[in-house]
Amino acid sequence: MSTEITHGDVHEEHHDHGPDKGLMRWVTTTNHKDIGTLYLWLAFIMLLVGGAMAMVIRLELFQPGLQWVEPQFFNQMTTLHGLIMVFGAIMPAFVGLANWLVPIMIGAPDMALPRMNNWSFWILPFAFTMLASTLFMEGGGPAFGWTFYAPLSTTFAPDSTDFFIFAVHLMGISSVMGAINVIATILNMRAPGMTLMKMPLFVWTWLITAYLLIAVMPVLAGVVTMMLTDRHFGTSFFDAAGGGDPVLFQHVFWFFGHPEVYIMILPAFGIISAIVPTFARKPLFGYSSMVYASASIALLSFMVWAHHMYTVGMPVAGELYFMYATILISVPTGVKVFNWVATMWRGSMTFETPMLWALGFIIMFTIGGFSGLMLGVAPVDTQYHDTYFVVAHFHYVLVTGALFSIIAAFYYWVPKWTGHMYDERLGKIHFWWSTISVNLLFFPQHFVGLAGMPRRIPDYSLQFAEFNAISSIGGFAFGLAQVFFLYIVIKTIRGGVKATDKVWEGATGLEFEQLPSPPPYHSFTVAPQVK
């Protein structure tokens, strides 16, 4: 127990400490730990909802032919699955981790703007209720894919699209406020001695992520606003008959969408950069190069958006530029993977659950990265475009990448948050169950994609039957594994072996070295001195 905590008690009458009782605690809270918890639970619920939709998709694709659902409903499932996983599961989970971790990693008393922090969260349940309610509206929910390309989302879309548009507006407001809070916290609330280049990489990657969020969420708001006016007020942004262009939609969308991809992976890089050194018992190899690589990835992310649109008929010069710029991203990404491997080189490695998930991340995220390289090459992408190869690629990056890192972060920091160790045996079962099933799920999709199976179609040619059946079995098993994860989470919160303050033998950082497990409701009421 560190002396700082005892000092904090002296100021008991200055701030009123400790949470309120009852349900209203969670509605009115301004505490970064409470809000982090709310974000993480919302993300988990959304993961299960979006996962249930994925189960519907895999059920329909288990066999060729139409068996279970109408094609229109299938389309609603693929659309909402994507939207909910991106905006409801992955992003809120990372914001929840930022809320929990950034203040205790930099020695701050809380987030910089605690009331706004509450609002960032409490917009989201409303936004997702709106989004989910579209399923029950006349004409059904949005069925145009999570990328909602015009004119599918303008001329030919169901009425519920307007509710989807406003839900996106609300999510955007929430994300921008959350990101402003993270930046203000990191730039203004660091403890004395915590210089920028001493910050943990999770803090660095979140600083860069927050910058990306503030830069591109308003662009998303702009594009859905153009959709709204095209639908109802006679504008012609995406209508060639009035001088606009449906392809303009894709440009504006992907100007948001590509940085969005890095919004969902940069915090993951920060998590892996925390876990690998702990269990290799060596400092992170190439800290400063990690920082510069993250910044380069962020900068490049603004200049490569049209690699999602190689087949729309861009001028060749455009295709070539976007191809070269895209391939350039593999350099800073390669630096990161190299550094993680170099950190492990000759380390005293142990393989507790968080490390297993981190290693799974490194290997399988790299697989997703390699298929991304293939897709980045314009002439090759012409073949792969809109096939299951693309689906396989981005699920390796987002499931075995982003989601695996979030689960790794849970196992790594949950003893700190709750004061309880998770059950190591169950954690390992969860890892192997998930890893085997996720590869059964997504690896065959590379093959069917290369052979030409299109994405977002509920039926397929007989030649793809075996791989799709394998994929579906993997999908059901992976879905079940995450229900098992829910059990582990609840079990860990309710009890378990008492965690030490340091939790891990090789752990470093303020949260492990200067705070008890669990930390008090208000930590670092006196700023620690960082050497």
Place this chain on the structure above:
Amino acid sequence: MSSTSNQDYYVPHGTNWPIIGSIGLTLTVVGVANFLHDTWSATPIFVGLAIVIFMMFGWFGQVIDESLKGMYNPQVDMSFRWGMGWFIFSEVMFFGAFFGALFYARQYSIPWLDGASNNAATAELLWPDFEASWPLLSVPLAEKFEEAKQAMGAWGLPALNTAILLTSGWTVTLAHWALKRKDNTWLVYWLFATVALGFGFVFLQGVEYVHAYVDLNLRLDSGIYGSTFFMLTGFHGLHVTMGATMLLIIMIRAAKGHFSPENHFAFEAVAWYWHFVDVVWLGLFIFVYWL
């Protein structure tokens, strides 16, 4: 880097305002969506907006109260500064999306519809009579749109509005100088001038819109020129209205003696915002009206 110890950083305990704001926001947008489908009247929209405005008065009122009580140390002030600065950056990016659409239409989609680059077949097959031009008055498919008779010129009202907005940028700076030399009288006067110029700008913009609709038949549904014209100037006008309203509130607060030469971030935040709408206008004047 923080120079003060953490127990001086004010961390509020609990707040009701965000959930009220969320309810208001949600009611507003659900109201708009239902209004567009003729399932609800416009009433829920106004109720929702009223809740949002109530929330803003309550929330900002509480912050002002705490600020006047001296509960905010310089580090809290710096958090507000970062917050406002990045908020303005997000607004810049929002306008960026619409400027991007404007540039794309002018540089790519319109010339391509007329066969530029490698699009000869597109032009031939779709609308062979279409001729690229900017401002685009004759759209490819005339019967679908209300074609504008004439484009909006730059050197009438828009030029006057440019002068008004630039002048208001100057008067808000004069107000700041008055504030810094503790001259509360001139602070209020210059703020009043700024507010008057701001609302004057909005009024003239309204006159210009009437002229566009009535005389020029330049409308929101006049094709991509009307779309970009009204969406860019419309969102800008909305921001001027919000900025002028914020300045009005700052003026009232200044008259109550809320600001001191050392402690007046609310004033500065609104002044930053005012300069931001000013700069956006310059972009609009150049690319929407002039060139």
